Amino acid sequence: MDLTKSLRPGGKHGVSSQESRDPIGLAVAALNKLAQSDLIDRIGLRRPAEQAVFTATRNGFKTATAASRTFARAGSRATPGVRVPAAAPKGVFDLTPTEDEQMLVDVVSEYAAEVLRPAATEADDACAAPEPVLKASLEIGLPILGVPESLGGISEERSAMAGTLVAEALAKGDMGLAVAALAPGAVATALGLWGSEEQQQTYLPAFAGDEVPAAALALTEPAVLFDVLSPSTTARRSGEGFVLDGVKSAVVRGAEAELFVVGASLEGKPALFLVESSADGLAVEADPSMGVRAASLTRLSLSGVSVPAGALLGSADGTTYTECVRLSRLAWCALAVGTGQAVLDYVTPYVKEREAFGEPIAHRQSVAFMVANIAIELQAMRLLTYKAAARAAAGKDFTREVALARRSCSDRGMQIGLDGVQLLGGHGFVKEHPVERWYRDLRAVGVMEGSVLV
Amino acid sequence: MINLDDPKKLRPLASQAHQVAMNMLRPISRKYDRAEHEYPQELDMLAAMIDGLSESGASSGAGASGVRRDEKEEKAGVKNGTNLASVMSIQEMCWGDVGLLLSMPRQGLGNSAIASVADDEQLERFDGVWAGMAITEPGTGSDSANIKTTAVLDGDEYVLNGEKIYVTAGGRADHIVVWATLDRDLGRAAIKSFVVPKGTPGMRVDRLEHKLGIRASDTATIIFENCRVPKENLLGSSEVDVKQGFAGAMATFDNTRPLVAAMAIGCAKASLDLTRDLLEQAGVVIDYDRPAVTQSAAAAKFLQMEADWEGARLLTLQAAWMADNREPNSLEASMAKAKAGRVGSDITLSCVELAGSIGYSEAELLEKWSRDSKILDIFEGTQQIQQLIVARRVLGLSSAELK
Numbered sequence: 001m002d003l004t005k006s007l008r009p010g011g012k013h014g015v016s017s018q019e020s021r022d023p024i025g026l027a028v029a030a031l032n033k034l035a036q037s038d039l040i041d042r043i044g045l046r047r048p049a050e051q052a053v054f055t056a057t058r059n060g061f062k063t064a065t066a067a068s069r070t071f072a073r074a075g076s077r078a079t080p081g082v083r084v085p086a087a088a089p090k091g092v093f094d095l096t097p098t099e100d101e102q103m104l105v106d107v108v109s110e111y112a113a114e115v116l117r118p119a120a121t122e123a124d125d126a127c128a129a130p131e132p133v134l135k136a137s138l139e140i141g142l143p144i145l146g147v148p149e150s151l152g153g154i155s156e157e158r159s160a161m162a163g164t165l166v167a168e169a170l171a172k173g174d175m176g177l178a179v180a181a182l183a184p185g186a187v188a189t190a191l192g193l194w195g196s197e198e199q200q201q202t203y204l205p206a207f208a209g210d211e212v213p214a215a216a217l218a219l220t221e222p223a224v225l226f227d228v229l230s231p232s233t234t235a236r237r238s239g240e241g242f243v244l245d246g247v248k249s250a251v252v253r254g255a256e257a258e259l260f261v262v263g264a265s266l267e268g269k270p271a272l273f274l275v276e277s278s279a280d281g282l283a284v285e286a287d288p289s290m291g292v293r294a295a296s297l298t299r300l301s302l303s304g305v306s307v308p309a310g311a312l313l314g315s316a317d318g319t320t321y322t323e324c325v326r327l328s329r330l331a332w333c334a335l336a337v338g339t340g341q342a343v344l345d346y347v348t349p350y351v352k353e354r355e356a357f358g359e360p361i362a363h364r365q366s367v368a369f370m371v372a373n374i375a376i377e378l379q380a381m382r383l384l385t386y387k388a389a390a391r392a393a394a395g396k397d398f399t400r401e402v403a404l405a406r407r408s409c410s411d412r413g414m415q416i417g418l419d420g421v422q423l424l425g426g427h428g429f430v431k432e433h434p435v436e437r438w439y440r441d442l443r444a445v446g447v448m449e450g451s452v453l454v
Numbered sequence: 455m456i457n458l459d460d461p462k463k464l465r466p467l468a469s470q471a472h473q474v475a476m477n478m479l480r481p482i483s484r485k486y487d488r489a490e491h492e493y494p495q496e497l498d499m500l501a502a503m504i505d506g507l508s509e510s511g512a513s514s515g516a517g518a519s520g521v522r523r524d525e526k527e528e529k530a531g532v533k534n535g536t537n538l539a540s541v542m543s544i545q546e547m548c549w550g551d552v553g554l555l556l557s558m559p560r561q562g563l564g565n566s567a568i569a570s571v572a573d574d575e576q577l578e579r580f581d582g583v584w585a586g587m588a589i590t591e592p593g594t595g596s597d598s599a600n601i602k603t604t605a606v607l608d609g610d611e612y613v614l615n616g617e618k619i620y621v622t623a624g625g626r627a628d629h630i631v632v633w634a635t636l637d638r639d640l641g642r643a644a645i646k647s648f649v650v651p652k653g654t655p656g657m658r659v660d661r662l663e664h665k666l667g668i669r670a671s672d673t674a675t676i677i678f679e680n681c682r683v684p685k686e687n688l689l690g691s692s693e694v695d696v697k698q699g700f701a702g703a704m705a706t707f708d709n710t711r712p713l714v715a716a717m718a719i720g721c722a723k724a725s726l727d728l729t730r731d732l733l734e735q736a737g738v739v740i741d742y743d744r745p746a747v748t749q750s751a752a753a754a755k756f757l758q759m760e761a762d763w764e765g766a767r768l769l770t771l772q773a774a775w776m777a778d779n780r781e782p783n784s785l786e787a788s789m790a791k792a793k794a795g796r797v798g799s800d801i802t803l804s805c806v807e808l809a810g811s812i813g814y815s816e817a818e819l820l821e822k823w824s825r826d827s828k829i830l831d832i833f834e835g836t837q838q839i840q841q842l843i844v845a846r847r848v849l850g851l852s853s854a855e856l857k
Contacts, residue, residue: 089455089459091462092457093457093775094775095458095775097455161456225747226745227745322743352849362856363851363856363857365838365842365856368841368856369838372792373841375789376792376844379789380765380793386456389456390458390459394457396459401764403742404761407746407757407761408765411758412765
């Protein structure tokens, strides 16, 4: 290693590459290295063979992806898969969910309140969703929400609206666990929307069965000013199939996932590829982040990963990929609305009980108006999200609507997270209360691409 | 089934209002901004045209007409009725010009009050009048429960005494709906509204204000000195019901707040439409798919404004939709007005900034819209009053607890 390079402080520990060390700085840095030496020794001793257990809480912990089950090929590659029809609204402005949607929301809300919320703190800490929580999510049919009925799912028409309501209800329990529980459904929904007959018949039976595979929709990449529409991950044609190279981030439960949908540029256009976890050249690395920690976020590196011709999901002209990005953003909006509601529901009784200067702090306008603004902005976020979702479900163009919903849910959602902590003061900053977790989770909304889909 | 697109059956109405706004209001918009207090005679023609349209049934609620809760049994199902029609058409008209909309003959806020609280006999008697609304007094703004204008019953007449300010269309309207108290000791429950025809002895328009914006609309000070009106001109019930309190009078606001929100949305849309066009001419393309951080600062700002605008608009449609479907909407009406009011100011002012001196100059209308928008965050309940209402509702606090 170049000595001058190793002496420069920048490029690590959050230090800008513009920084330089003076002699005192160099001495302090050397001292620090020495102080850490026994830690280094211990790590140095650990042989790669002993790293069998994937640690989701530690950065840079690299391992192979899970061995995937054998997905038995079936169906024809050339035949389009089953498609459910778009919903047909009657042209009436209406905010009432259908009876089916309401039933679904009721079931999911109960699961969110009784299963997700109590498990949230520990899951956030462990960077992992407990098995029983995920098992229960299968029982209520989360993975097959967007899968056509004829393929074992429960969807009779486009499920974007139902999916939005479900994601919102889940996130009211906990966003991180919601993402973990929704991730397999994202892949299944993508197969339902764009899969060929072969892709649907090969993979969907597993999602409709008892042993639902972990699966991840991987679109994000670790890049500054990342533009999801121009991924750096590449796919090139090779013989009959494709070879993929690149790194994806925010991959939900990457170590457990058996099937990935990976975004990559093919001949200059973004496209989606199905990649089974047993493929050679895959490595997964824990990437614990600020929030959404229960979803066990990882980085997935692909180096020379060969996939067959039938791995291309949907069209190669960028249209499938763009629609996928929009539907995924819609799901993140729904998650923001759910978490925002959790904040509002939490701070409302708190400010009425917490007393200062002889009366509840809610009796002060500066406090009360913050709560009012949370309520106002939250409802605006919700309506923006519903409008985009209803248009998506009806098969209408929703480009503009989802962009506006995302802008609001990212900006205003973060403000809600911020105010949630502020309203609790010092109590909001400590882990006794969930508002600090919601603060961390809500930052994800403007950052994340992929992972979830409605 | 959830659907937030504009209702199909109201789209022709909205596009008709848009055409009227574009072809009738915009051409005279700057003229009456400059010629404050001059009567926009063009509106007489427009009003006649709208009357003709409403008789054909083609134009329900092209202006600030009544938003009455019909008590008759209607057929089941989700309704898209007069409230949605009103907010949609008002938005379009205010895309044309807020001041001119407020000057539309027979479309005053007083008409809204009459339509909202009058009984059947009164509805018939006051059909076709142009009524301004007189609530605010020199010492009483947002605190409208504290008004000092008195009404004393003397024989078959009420005798009114007091001073009212900020009466929109007060100089031009032929009737004034005035709030007065029957007994100041009984507080808000004793506040009633009275319809006073112009020319009634004892009522006079004292002066017209010079304003920051909506200059096409006249804003009057009206003095009542022993002004006698028939007791049948008291709107609604004359009983002082202490339990019901202020609710009766305030019900008008639940109905008019979404209308004012719609005005703010219309005005802001005018700014957004023009600014988008100017930005595109300058080579700025707004991309809905690319992340905002990868676009120019102007495009990113535009996306944020458009998102705020759409949010405000949907809150307004929600409030109107709830009224159409007879759900209590006091909370949602205030949410809509709070969001639309502040968003209207941010958008119109930011559009001036984006357009630089072109935006600041009277050569364009952007500067005018940024002046017009300010009043919409003030009248019919300021931003702060809306926040207070929302806070009390959400927190379940009384006005004694949360002052």
